[in-house]
Amino acid sequence: MPPEHGGRLALGVSGCGLLDFSTTVHAYGPPARVRDAVAQCNLDEYPDPHAADFCAGLAERFNLPTGLVMAGKGSVELLRLVGLAYIRQRDPVVVVGPTFEEYRMAAEIMGGEVQEIRAQGFGSARPDVQCILDAVRRLRPRVTFLCNPNNPTGTYWDAAEVQALLRACHPGLLVMDGAFQAFVESAWDPLLLVEEGPILLIRSMTKDYAMAGLRLGYAIGAPSIMEPLRRAQTPWGVSAPAQAAGLAALEDREYLQRVMAAVRRDARELVSALRAAGYQPEVGATHFFLLRVEDGRHAAQTLHARGFLVRLCSSFGLPRHIRISPRRPLENESLVRALSALQTPARAL
Secondary structure (H helix, E strand, O other), X not given: OOOOOOHHHHHOOOOOOOEEOOOOOOOOOOOHHHHHHHHOOOOOOOOOOOOHHHHHHHHHHHOOOHHHEEEEOHHHHHHHHHHHHHOOOOOEEEEEEOOOOHHHHHHHOOOOEEEEEEOOOOOOXXXXXXXXXXXXXXXXXXXXXXXXXXXXXXXXXXXXXXXHHHHHHOOOEEEEEOOOHHHOOOOOOHHHHOOOXXXXXXXXXXXXXXXXXXXXXXXXXXXXXXXXHHHHOOOOOOOHHHHHHHHHHHHOHHHHHHHHHHHHHHHHXXXXXXXXXXXXXXXXXXXXXXXXXXXXXXXXXXHHHOOEEOEEOHHHOOOOEEEEOOOOHHHHHHHHHHHHOOOOOOOOO
């Protein structure tokens, strides 16, 4: 069965007239120059087969050799390429959970045997890193998937913890999905790990620049890590509009700083308002957070009837939680009013 994504799909509803708090894409939209670049894109010709200009822009941004960077149709395509390039029938694979379902899918479609190791504690609570390290050493996985910061919990591993995990994974590959790193106020730089061992970093332009309709992500790793992915990827995979949008986004250096500050402010204000309403949001390092309720599906359906979409978390194994991503201030206030009308918020774990 395909993984479940988002409140709208999970509830089987259209988005007309609904405020969508289920998506992790921020509510401020893409930069104006991205819209302009897409509008001016030439659709009569094939795109560059390897998104060379976009990759060169990334390499310049991060001061990396171009051979360490590749583009994909969003992070999901890159995850599937990991499966295709690295995972074979019955290979052990570790997923640090609860987390994004696509890691499991990328492994299982290639016949990998997935062990999900659940971190204890959500949000700002620290996971039991030693327990996870011990399990990885015991299982000796071909690939280990870590979402950092994690979806849906917001848990954020620090540099020393990830370094320890990388050592525990050796000689297997550590795939670290940093799709939400830009939302972390004081993030450490994972590029420092690329020379330390077999690690692949994955990022999403979708999340950073609010352009979910244009599938665009990228991966960074040592040449020996990247080469199998390049061989597995189909040419012309990243569309011309997506490549143009990516280049335009990279040129707008002020956008991320301004928008991320606004998103963090909105998240703080929403969390404070929910606490005042009697809820205990489980807050981590990201803009989105978990909210424990008596029954996640009932809460989501009740909110849908009032014009709001939230993310059901039963697919993460958290049936008594919903995930909320902030929108703009007035919209957040309306969600708080709707949640306040629910009978009783559940107490946090």
